[in-house]
Amino acid sequence: MKESLKSLRFSITKRYGAKTVLDRLELDIRGRQFVTFLGPSGCGKSTALSIVAGLIPASEGSIWLDGEEIGHLPPEKRGFGMVFQNYALFPHMTVFGNVAFGLELQRRPAHEIKTRVQAMLELVQLSGLDERYPGQLSGGQQQRVAIARALVLEPKLMLLDEPLSNLDAKLRVEMRAEIKELHAELGLTSVYVTHDQAEALSLSDWIVVLRDGVLMQAGSPQDIHDRPRNLFVADFMGFRNFFKVRLAPAPAPGIVEGEGDGLRLRARDGGGFPPGSDAVLAIRPEDIRLAPAAGGANAFRGRVEIVEYLGREHEAAVSIDARTRVWVRTTERLAPGDALELAFPPDKLVVLPTE
Amino acid sequence: MRRGVLGERSEFDGLALVCLLPSLLYVLALFVYPFLYGIYLSLHPLKLARFSLANYATFFTDPYQYGTVWITFRLAIPNAVVVSVVALWLAYGMRRGIWLERTITTVLILPISLGVILLSEGILGFYGANGWLNQALLGAGIVAEPLELTHNYIGVILSLFMQQFPFCFLMLLGYISGIDPSLEGSARTLGATPWIVFRRVMLPLIAPGLAIAFALVFVMSFAVFPSALMLGQPSGATRSIAIAAYQQAFEQYDMSYASAIAVIMGLCQLAALIAIVLVRGRLASGATIGVGKR
Amino acid sequence: MRGRLWKLALYLFVIGFILNLMGIVGNVLVSAFAKRWFGKPLPPAFTTDWFVFAWKNFDLGQVLGVTLFVALAAVVLALLVGTPAAYVLARRKFRGKALLLLLYFLPLLIPQMTYGIPLATTLYRFGLGGSLTGVILAVLVPMVPLAVFVLMPFFEQIGIHLEWSAAVLGATRFQIFRRILFPLLVPGLLTAGILILVNTISNFELAFLLSGGGSQTLVVALFYNVFAGGVRPVYSIDAMAVIYMAMVMVLLLIALRFVRPTQMVFRLEGGGR
Numbered sequence: 033m034k035e036s037l038k039s040l041r042f043s044i045t046k047r048y049g050a051k052t053v054l055d056r057l058e059l060d061i062r063g064r065q066f067v068t069f070l071g072p073s074g075c076g077k078s079t080a081l082s083i084v085a086g087l088i089p090a091s092e093g094s095i096w097l098d099g100e101e102i103g104h105l106p107p108e109k110r111g112f113g114m115v116f117q118n119y120a121l122f123p124h125m126t127v128f129g130n131v132a133f134g135l136e137l138q139r140r141p142a143h144e145i146k147t148r149v150q151a152m153l154e155l156v157q158l159s160g161l162d163e164r165y166p167g168q169l170s171g172g173q174q175q176r177v178a179i180a181r182a183l184v185l186e187p188k189l190m191l192l193d194e195p196l197s198n199l200d201a202k203l204r205v206e207m208r209a210e211i212k213e214l215h216a217e218l219g220l221t222s223v224y225v226t227h228d229q230a231e232a233l234s235l236s237d238w239i240v241v242l243r244d245g246v247l248m249q250a251g252s253p254q255d256i257h258d259r260p261r262n263l264f265v266a267d268f269m270g271f272r273n274f275f276k277v278r279l280a281p282a283p284a285p286g287i288v289e290g291e292g293d294g295l296r297l298r299a300r301d302g303g304g305f306p307p308g309s310d311a312v313l314a315i316r317p318e319d320i321r322l323a324p325a326a327g328g329a330n331a332f333r334g335r336v337e338i339v340e341y342l343g344r345e346h347e348a349a350v351s352i353d354a355r356t357r358v359w360v361r362t363t364e365r366l367a368p369g370d371a372l373e374l375a376f377p378p379d380k381l382v383v384l385p386t387e
Numbered sequence: 388m389r390r391g392v393l394g395e396r397s398e399f400d401g402l403a404l405v406c407l408l409p410s411l412l413y414v415l416a417l418f419v420y421p422f423l424y425g426i427y428l429s430l431h432p433l434k435l436a437r438f439s440l441a442n443y444a445t446f447f448t449d450p451y452q453y454g455t456v457w458i459t460f461r462l463a464i465p466n467a468v469v470v471s472v473v474a475l476w477l478a479y480g481m482r483r484g485i486w487l488e489r490t491i492t493t494v495l496i497l498p499i500s501l502g503v504i505l506l507s508e509g510i511l512g513f514y515g516a517n518g519w520l521n522q523a524l525l526g527a528g529i530v531a532e533p534l535e536l537t538h539n540y541i542g543v544i545l546s547l548f549m550q551q552f553p554f555c556f557l558m559l560l561g562y563i564s565g566i567d568p569s570l571e572g573s574a575r576t577l578g579a580t581p582w583i584v585f586r587r588v589m590l591p592l593i594a595p596g597l598a599i600a601f602a603l604v605f606v607m608s609f610a611v612f613p614s615a616l617m618l619g620q621p622s623g624a625t626r627s628i629a630i631a632a633y634q635q636a637f638e639q640y641d642m643s644y645a646s647a648i649a650v651i652m653g654l655c656q657l658a659a660l661i662a663i664v665l666v667r668g669r670l671a672s673g674a675t676i677g678v679g680k681r
Numbered sequence: 682m683r684g685r686l687w688k689l690a691l692y693l694f695v696i697g698f699i700l701n702l703m704g705i706v707g708n709v710l711v712s713a714f715a716k717r718w719f720g721k722p723l724p725p726a727f728t729t730d731w732f733v734f735a736w737k738n739f740d741l742g743q744v745l746g747v748t749l750f751v752a753l754a755a756v757v758l759a760l761l762v763g764t765p766a767a768y769v770l771a772r773r774k775f776r777g778k779a780l781l782l783l784l785y786f787l788p789l790l791i792p793q794m795t796y797g798i799p800l801a802t803t804l805y806r807f808g809l810g811g812s813l814t815g816v817i818l819a820v821l822v823p824m825v826p827l828a829v830f831v832l833m834p835f836f837e838q839i840g841i842h843l844e845w846s847a848a849v850l851g852a853t854r855f856q857i858f859r860r861i862l863f864p865l866l867v868p869g870l871l872t873a874g875i876l877i878l879v880n881t882i883s884n885f886e887l888a889f890l891l892s893g894g895g896s897q898t899l900v901v902a903l904f905y906n907v908f909a910g911g912v913r914p915v916y917s918i919d920a921m922a923v924i925y926m927a928m929v930m931v932l933l934l935i936a937l938r939f940v941r942p943t944q945m946v947f948r949l950e951g952g953g954r
Contacts, residue, residue: 107575120573124591134577399775406765425799480691502883509705610792629794649798
């Protein structure tokens with residue numbers, strides 16, 4: 033692309049009546065970054081995107097593009113491209129008409145429009161379909177038209193609002209790779225909205241997790257995945273075992289020990305949790321090992337209660353005692369009633385605040 | 388299990404027949420049969436008692452009678468144009484929900500629920516030479532003489548507008564709010580101003596609904612009867628075709644001729660409908676292909 | 682901001698429309714209570730005498746009786762005939778269904794004046810013209826389809842699974858209807874009933890074409906007195922109009938508790954497209 037932005041900075045609040053749907057969401061996006069807003073439906077992520085696009089006004093706050101305030105500009109003056117969840121293709125225009133629409137509005141000469149549209153259709157592998165109407169295309173093809181229509185204008189910023197959520201699982205994974213490739217190849221700056229954590233992890237340089245309009249955590253995909261900062265993010269990122277504990281004095285530097293639910297657990301110290309405070313320790317099912325731990329710490333005996341077959345693996349509910357049940361994931365064949373020895377690697381356990 | 392009466396794998400069984408029969412018989416006996424009987428009757432004039440086109444010939448050679456077709460078109464077309472354009476403007480402006488929406492829609496349906504007779508009586512008073520409107524205009528010094536707004540063409544148009552505007556507005560509002568709002572958003576991000584969004588994206592998509600609304604308003608206006616009598620000049624400038632048919636039936640007691648006029652009225656409405664459907668086909672060809680199965 | 686001006690224009694139009702409507706309705710109201718009223722913003726003195734006058738001179742007791750009888754008969758008959766048809770049209774698929782729906786749709790689509798003349802001709806031929814029966818039969822022509830189209834979505838909303846599960850539990854067809862369908866259909870019957878009531882009371886054309894001396898409904902009587910103009914004092918006619926208006930308004934207020942405002946207009950709803 034000719035010109036990507038250098039920085040996009042915003043701080044926005046959106047209220048509908050008494051309800052706050054975005055509470056001072058602040059972000060600084062640099063050129064060529066791929067940023068994702070991640071969160072469950074209703075968390076405000078799409079609202080944030082629409083405000084950046086200029087489609088709905090913010091209640092408070094501003095947006096700066098390369099140091100210039102653009103919050104008052106209408107969407108057509110911002111030079112951003114946007115792809116909608118339902119593609120929003122114009123049903124009364126052909127594929128060519130849809131992609132050419134923006135260029136026509138810029139009053140480009142006909143031959144230039146033709147070359148640029150053809151080139152763009154080729155890039156998204158839709159050559160030859162120019163005369164079709166959107167209703168005659170498959171979901172994946174409609175998606176490509178929507179992307180081509182935005183890209184042909186060489187936008188400073190691409191905004192993508194759950195573009196893959198209407199596709200079936202297989203196509204979604206393919207399109208994900210294509211979007212990533214286009215982003216890199218064309219040197220785009222993109223803001224992407226999704227509720228799918230796998231999508232966010234695979235595409236992004238930077239993930240912003242939102243809940244009820246409040247920023248829960250922002251960081252690199254590794255950060256979000258390995259070091260969630262609160263229960264919400266941990267739950268959302270696939271942690272399934274949570275233990276309420278009271279922290280004891282640290283047994284060693286960098287390690288915390290907590291006791292609760294009849295268990296004594298050691299975990300990697302995330303900092304900020306003084307001895308005596310309440311906390312939650314969390315671990316993913318796939319991080320629990322089915323073998324006695326070397327030192328005996330974090331090791332438990334349990335009995336298998338439920339087994340769910342997931343294809344390549346099994347996920348099983350294992351009861352450690354009358355009160356505590358943990359979920360483990362393993363490739364081993366398990367059956368209800370089996371006795372197991374479990375080990376919780378301390379570096380896989382994260383410490384989270386109780387609220 | 389069930390052998391269909393109306394074809395294979397039909398779910399039409401005895402129960403369905405029993406359930407449908409009363410209403411079907413009713414519509415056949417009191418809607419379809421009268422229509423056919425009316426056509427038959429119109430072709431058998433009172434005086435001749437045999438097949439003849441005499442009624443139609445009389446109608447189209449008598450300027451007092453065929454003039455009503457022109458008079459009715461002159462009422463119906465301007466009214467349909469004004470009603471649909473204003474309704475489009477208002478409905479488009481309010482497509483994203485409006486402040487006090489329920490109150491406004493309730494107020495808008497009032498004229499329809501009150502009915503044409505009460506409305507016409509009110510218009511006679513309010514717009515009359517001594518009515519509030521003329522009092523206000525005279526008092527403000529805007530006019531020197533009271534405006535003549537009733538017992539003429541304008542009076543009938545006023546009544547038609549009050550009756551049909553709410554209907555057309557609510558219909559278009561429903562149609563327009565059914566259009567995916569993200570189409571507008573995507574057009575904006577592609578560089579379109581609000582006006583271009585309307586011209587190039589929304590209007591083509593609204594056009595089929597607008598054509599239907601226009602057609603309905605036109606057809607309803609073409610049958611204008613009580614307001615043409617009460618607010619117009621029923622023997623002159625607003626002698627609509629419905630008045631002509633009524634007079635033949637209930638003043639001359641010539642049901643045969645009256646049926647002929649009713650048939651002509653129906654044919655005019657049908658012709659206009661077909662014309663509008665044809666135009667709509669043109670307008671919508673792209674869009675209908677576009678939305679595919681819908 | 683141009684957008685603001687645009688919105689302002691919209692609201693001004695709506696306010697204008699409402700003022701206009703208030704003027705039209707208010708004129709009738711004020712006139713009905715006026716002793717004498719001519720060329721002044723308000724009459725110098727008010728009275729309720731015109732209501733007494735109207736009641737006596739226009740035989741309003743009888744007219745009101747006819748109106749209510751016609752309206753209630755239309756409600757009962759339209760629901761009786763329309764409900765089973767709505768059930769079949771909502772539940773079953775069969776060839777010719779689209780055609781049948783179109784046929785039922787036509788009386789709502791075609792203006793009443795257009796089919797009213799041949800309908801009146803037919804009913805007069807069978808000696809029903811001018812009679813109460815004739816009026817009821819005529820106003821039912823658009824009301825039976827209205828009942829069908831209003832009730833269809835209500836039946837569609839009651840999942841067929843409810844019927845299946847009742848059948849599996851051993852209910853007979855009649856029991857299914859009485860114990861399952863009917864209780865769930867009550868809101869639909871109420872909605873359809875009220876819509877039919879309001880529509881019948883304000884229906885002019887069909888009632889007008891069929892009514893005779895003793896079978897005039899309130900709107901028809903109102904029309905005759907307005908059109909006869911000059912014979913009766915305008916105040917008394919307006920008093921009659923106010924009685925009619927009060928009746929419609931009360932029904933409308935009741936109706937709006939059960940139906941969305943738009944439903945009052947879209948008699949066509951569900952039938953079209």
